[in-house]
Amino acid sequence: MFPETGTGFPGPGTMPFSEKSAGALAAAPAATAVFTAVLTEGPLSRVSLARRLGLSSAAVTKAARPLIDMGYLHELAATERTGPGAGRPASPLAVRADREFFVGVKITADELIGVVCDLCAQVRATARRPLTDPDVEAVLTELGQLVDGLLDGAGDFRARTRRLGLAVSGDVDRDSGLVRYSPFLRWRNVPLRELAGRRTGLGVTVENDVKALTAAEHWFGEGVGAESFALVTVGTGIGCGLVVNGRLVSGSHGVAGEIGHIGVDGTGPDCHCGGRGCVESIAGTEAIVRQARAAVDRAELTIADAVALARGGDERLGAVFARAGTAIGTGIAAVANLVGPARIVVSGEGLAAYDLFEAHIRAGFERQAFGAAADCPLSIRPLPFEEWARGAAAVSIQSLVVS
Numbered sequence: 326m327f328p329e330t331g332t333g334f335p336g337p338g339t340m341p342f343s344e345k346s347a348g349a350l351a352a353a354p355a356a357t358a359v360f361t362a363v364l365t366e367g368p369l370s371r372v373s374l375a376r377r378l379g380l381s382s383a384a385v386t387k388a389a390r391p392l393i394d395m396g397y398l399h400e401l402a403a404t405e406r407t408g409p410g411a412g413r414p415a416s417p418l419a420v421r422a423d424r425e426f427f428v429g430v431k432i433t434a435d436e437l438i439g440v441v442c443d444l445c446a447q448v449r450a451t452a453r454r455p456l457t458d459p460d461v462e463a464v465l466t467e468l469g470q471l472v473d474g475l476l477d478g479a480g481d482f483r484a485r486t487r488r489l490g491l492a493v494s495g496d497v498d499r500d501s502g503l504v505r506y507s508p509f510l511r512w513r514n515v516p517l518r519e520l521a522g523r524r525t526g527l528g529v530t531v532e533n534d535v536k537a538l539t540a541a542e543h544w545f546g547e548g549v550g551a552e553s554f555a556l557v558t559v560g561t562g563i564g565c566g567l568v569v570n571g572r573l574v575s576g577s578h579g580v581a582g583e584i585g586h587i588g589v590d591g592t593g594p595d596c597h598c599g600g601r602g603c604v605e606s607i608a609g610t611e612a613i614v615r616q617a618r619a620a621v622d623r624a625e626l627t628i629a630d631a632v633a634l635a636r637g638g639d640e641r642l643g644a645v646f647a648r649a650g651t652a653i654g655t656g657i658a659a660v661a662n663l664v665g666p667a668r669i670v671v672s673g674e675g676l677a678a679y680d681l682f683e684a685h686i687r688a689g690f691e692r693q694a695f696g697a698a699a700d701c702p703l704s705i706r707p708l709p710f711e712e713w714a715r716g717a718a719a720v721s722i723q724s725l726v727v728s
């Protein structure tokens with residue numbers, strides 16, 4: 326599964342893990358810290374690593390040595406001097422991006438979206454497969470074929486790939502790889518890590534899709550270096566991943582960041598969660614379609630029709646998107662007021678129409694944010710589905726670094 330392939334690729338004798346277990350790379354905390362810092366913020370010299378991590382230079386050198394020997398880190402040419410006027414030139418440490426590849430797959434109710442990423446989470450290949458049946462067995466069959474196609478196609482990724490990250494919407498236990506409940510797939514208590522591992526022969530991680538996307542932003546995106554940030558996703562559901570004090574918040578009861586179910590209108594529509602006037606009951610894709618159909622009295626109207634009409638200047642449809650944007654902005658203000666993140670990224674497939682939302686999201690946010698919470702910068706940008714798959718791969722990369 327992970328054969329010796331020649332140049333620059335250590336054989337089994339130097340592998341610190343068994344092929345099957347796909348455990349984390351480094352057992353020592355210092356090595357984990359060094360690898361994480363270089364991966365997310367590198368290239369970095371040993372001196373700046375030591376300063377940043379509160380370690381001695383000798384400890385950094387010791388921690389980095391096995392990672393260099395295994396080909397995960399390498400030294401760039403010396404570019405930097407360690408002190409004013411004196412000292413040896415320092416060679417920054419950098420990650421060898423093509424040392425290992427990772428497959429990431431987002432599972433939706435009607436499609437699998439897959440990517441191959443390198444160690445720096447750069448997408449190297451993509452593929453999609455339609456799903457006609459969300460039954461677990463049927464999905465696993467399609468998943469196996471998608472993964473085979475990605476690894477055996479152009480790029481020759483198979484020999485350097487041991488890990489697969491899966492992202493699923495709903496209630497997912499990352500530690501056990503169990504999908505407790507995924508409403509769109511209608512799955513309950515599916516031991517997905519075990520089943521997908523058996524099907525593909527890869528070491529599998531399973532994570533909630535919004536949390537996976539948040540992990541990607543935290544390690545490889547706009548969240549790098551931020552002690553706290555929030556990622557809000559707009560689409561079928563309205564989700565939110567939160568990083569506080571450098572850690573992803575998962576919630577003591579398994580729920581956190583459910584911005585979609587913050588009540589923003591006490592007289593608003595009933596929500597599928599049993600609540601009333603939730604952000605999602607006003608701004609989720611289904612809710613927008615329902616309101617759009619009522620506004621123009623056309624029962625067959627699709628979301629694409631609604632977007633086209635609103636862009637064409639139909640004020641009735643414009644009002645539907647304005648209401649949705651305001652609800653999202655109000656929900657985001659609640660996050661800023663409660664948590665005070667350094668920045669908030671608003672994204673998701675629903676923002677393909679972000680020209681219709683953006684001004685209303687910002688206005689709703691500014692109206693409701695308390696005092697200096699309104700200073701929190703909002704990045705509003707659309708997000709293709711491949712980014713969700715990249716999020717799944719990012720969680721897989723994290724599992725290489727941190728057990």
Ligand SMILES: [Zn+2]
Nearest residue numbers: 586596598603
């Ligand atoms: Zn709700």
